[in-house]
Amino acid sequence: MKAGSRFLNAVSAVALSAGVVSSGAGVAVLASAVAAQAAVIQRIEVKGVQRVSPEAVRSNISIKPGKSFSNTDIDESVKQLYATGFFSDVRISVSGSTLVVSVSEAQLINQVVFNGNRKIKDEKLRGIVQTQPMGPYSQALTAADISRIKEAYASIGRSDVEVTTQVVPVAEGRVNLAFVINEGERTKISKINFVGNNAYGDSRLQSVIQTKQSGVLSFLTRKDVYNEDKLRADEEALRQFYYNHGYADFRVVSSDVSLNEAGNEYTITITVDEGERYKFGDVKVESTVEGVDGADLQGLLESHAGSTYSAKDVQKSMEAISQRVAAKGYPFARVVPRGDRNFGNNTIGVTYLVDQGERAYVERIEIRGNTRTRDYVIRREFDLSEGDAFNQEVITRAKRRLEALGYFTSVNISTQQGTAPDRVVLVVDVEDQPTGSFGIGAGYSVGGDGLVLEASVEEKNFLGRGQFIRLAVGGGFEDSRTYNFSFTEPYFLGYRLAAGFDLFKSQTSSNSDYKYEEQGVTFRVTAPITEDLATTVRYTYKQIKYKEDGAFGTDGIAHTSDDTLSDPYIDLIEESPWKQSIIGHSFVYNTLDDRTMPREGIYASLTHEYAGLGGDSDYYKVYGKFRYFHPLSDEFDIIGSVSASAGHVIATDGKLNVFDQFQIGGKELRGFDTQGIGARAGDDPLGGTTYFTASAEASFPMPLVPQDLNLRGAIFADAGTLYGNDVSTGRSTVVGTDMSVRASVGAGIVWLSPFGPLRFDYAVPVAKEDYDEVQNFRFSMANQF
Incomplete structure (x- = not known):
């Protein structure tokens, strides 16, 4: 029954009870208004209830015994009872000094089911709809639930979904409600066109926006789903991109979206006016x-x-x-x-x-939209709290920090007027995103361990607390094993100090007849100096074991023979296990625009460490690295980078051990194996006291490959040297202590996959020594889930 009809019924009942008889509705309304103004009832009688108690009905109406009421009170009471959702019909009348409330109870929902849904599971749909078992059945609520289901399907690119309902009675006053879903075909984005762009090519601008063209892997990324709000965000991303590259007059002229109903796909055309570069x-x-x-x-x-x-x-x-x-x-x-x-x-x-500005204070910080991340994780990124002076620059800095966390797909901070003219309410709207990742790394060593694999699982927002956890396990075919576990609390003791620890254990087999094992723990604390510069202090305790391969006794002690090993490794095995106690300090400077695929910026680090606080090592080390990214061609999206690294170690008490010296290889010089260059005693690497490396690389979109595959090619050249030796070697002949430069050239393919960036590199040494070990092919990968 419509609200207007209900109101007239109620009014007519009052009019009739007051003795006013008329065939005209208008006269009835007028008469009832006069009568109701003087009406006072002594009791309220409730009729028609079965499951709901009469007292519950009385508590949901505004008319009370002993108090006068009007037709407005009757109307409000009717509305309140309907608003509970428990009644399908409500009528109010007056009989003498009694207010009679007659109701018909709504049917109860026995069960809510979903039929026809494959792309969105039942569990998620149950969280979307508001109709719940044991609740009242309401057509209005069901219609709203249908709209919610359609919005959920539109968010995954199925805008033509059809949703109907079936109501099946199962008992007196109870029904089963079924949402019948025809998911339809997935709506795609066939093309994203840019008009008016001269300084930057389409591929470069497509890398700026979040909306992507449909491709073979779009069913995983879901980035080819058209959304008006998302398109507005893409327009803002384009504006910020141009503003940050000199185009202060840039504007988005229009964003036109057309739907081809026959193909069920969108075409998006973004027209821009770049203006002049300043x-x-x-x-x-x-x-x-x-x-x-x-x-x-x-x-x-x-x-x-x-x-x-x-x-x-x-x-x-x-x-x-x-x-x-x-x-x-x-x-x-x-x-x-x-x-x-x-x-x-x-x-x-x-x-x-x-x-000086106007005096204003932060009255409240209101956080909305975070379904996983806890409020305090968001609040601590603000350098102000309730009661502090309002400062727009501080708010902007907090927004940038929140975006840099990687916890959210969107961050928006707005202001509202507080309870006084000088009070401001900050409203922080965020949207959580998956923060876990699974990684796989692989490499192939010629003459070494062969294929080497590593798998890792990490979570950078553990339990919504902002904590970082990583577990990695690796191994090769030649008994190589690695185990690592890391934990970081980004706000230790409530301060902006990232404190954590690393547990590690590894075992490798040498080309000769020994095995190397190490295990230990590192404790670290990182403090920011500026937004781009941070410093870290760490302490590492490590135990190192050398064992003769195949000579393991039941007592766990290695049994060796002087005839099978090079001289320095005989000493290492006989005196195993060894211990290291190291304290280190680092500076890191990072201005990269993107950690996954940087296009411009600098990453630099400098570390020095001292070993000698107990243990078997006494040395001082200093080492660092530098890498610079810069676009070589904005129009063709060619990115150039150069890097350099260096290190030196000196003994502070006697000689160095083999494990004290630097070991470099394929990670720094592609084309060479891990520990593939430097001083060697026979087949055993000794490392070196000093190293230098340099690298140059250019990456570019792969030609003749669809842009939606996100494939980039790379060409590179690496060079470096590892020289010097301060290890006692006895009678062994040592080679590779001179400053011989190694170099390699190669090419790679970088795939920005839905799982994260994957990289395939093939390098060929062009300058090497006969005793160096080669590894031509390397593969690494990190993926999101």
Whole structure:
């Protein structure tokens, strides 16, 4: 029965009970209004209830005995009873001093089932619909559930899904409800076109947006699902990309979406206006805050005259200034950039204006949308809390941190007015995404262990607490085994300190007659210095065992023969096990734009460590690496990178052990085996005291391959040397202690698969020594699940 009819029935009942007789509905309404104004009832009688108690009905109406009521109260009472969902019909009338509430109870849901669904499982659909067993059956609620099911199917690319319902009575007052689903065909994206782009090719722009064209593996990635909100986010991603590469006038002219109903596929056309490319002109800081000199803040700027204009550099400069000024005791200071375009030479001068700003405080931080990640994991990325001064630059920095975590598909921070003019409510909307990964690594060693495999499982948001856990197991055909377990708490004791530990154990077989085993633990703490620079302190305790291959006694002690091994390894076996106690310290600088497929930025690290706090090793080591990425061609999406690394170790008390020296090979110099170069005693690697490596690489989209396969080719050249020896060798002849340079060239294929990036490399040494060990082919992979 419609609400209007119910209202008229109720009003008519009041009118009749008041003695007003009329054939006109309008007269009845008028009369009932007058009567109801003076009506006072002494009791409420409930009729028609079976499962629901009369008291529950009385508690859901606004009319009370002994108090006057109007037709508005009757209407509200009817609405309240319907809103409970337990009644299919409600009528209210007055009989003398009694209010009579007559109801017909709605049927109860006995069971909710789903038929025809294959792409979305029952468990997920049960979480989507609001109709539940033992709840009331409501046509309005069922219709809303149908809409929810359709939205769920649209999110996986099945917009033409059809959903109907079947209601089957099973007992008096009980029904089974079945949602009958015709999933239809999957709606695809056949083509994403860009119009107006001259500086960047289509493939480069497609790498910026999240929406992808349909391909053979789209059923795994689900990135070819059209969604209007997702398309708006892609437009913003394009704007940020162009703004950060000098195109300050860039705009998205239009995004047109057309559906080919015959093929059930979309075509998306994004028309852009790139505008001119700008560089920074004069950059300066001006301050109106007493006690703050703009000249003193000049050194904080990331934007510099003559460099390509970048909105990201402007934002980072604003944050740095705001942080410095707040630290000086001005928490409400505001930094506003003022641009001065020079169309004659395509430059933009920027003046950062620092003023006091309005006083506002954070009243509340409200977090929404996180179904897995805990609230405190999100809150701790903010450098402010409830009651602190509101600062927009701090909010922007928190947003960037949340996005960098990799826990969410989207992060949006907005503000709302608080309970007072100077109070602000921060609303943080996030959407969780899978954070677990499974990895496989493989390599092939000529004359060594043959095929070597490693499998790993990691979770970077364990139980939604933001903790990182990784377990890896590896092995080869020649009794090589590796085991690793890592745990990291990113906010140790509530501070921005990443504390954790690593447990490890490995066993390898040498080309000669011994086996090498090591096991130990590392404790580490990492602290950020800036957004891009961090420092780590670690302590490692390690036990190392050397055993003669095939000479294991039942007592677990290796039994050796002087005639079978090189001299240094005889000593290692006879005095096994060995112990190392090492303390180390590192700096890491990271400005890469993307960890999976970086296109620009720097990654650099410098480490020094000391062994000698107990144990059998006494040395000082220093080593580091540097890698720089830069686009070689924006139009053709060619990425260049160069890298270099070096290290040196000296004994601090006597000689070095074999395991104290550096060992490098295929990871640093592709084309060579692990421990494939450096000093050797017979077949046994001794390593070296000093190494240098350098590498150059260019990667590019694979020609004649569909873009949706995400295949990139690479060509590279590696060079390096490992030399020096401070290990006592007795009578053995040692080779490879000189500074001989090794080099290799090769090609690879990088596949940005739905499981993560996979890489296949084939390298050929072009400069090597006769005693070096070669490994031409390497394979590595990391995948999401």
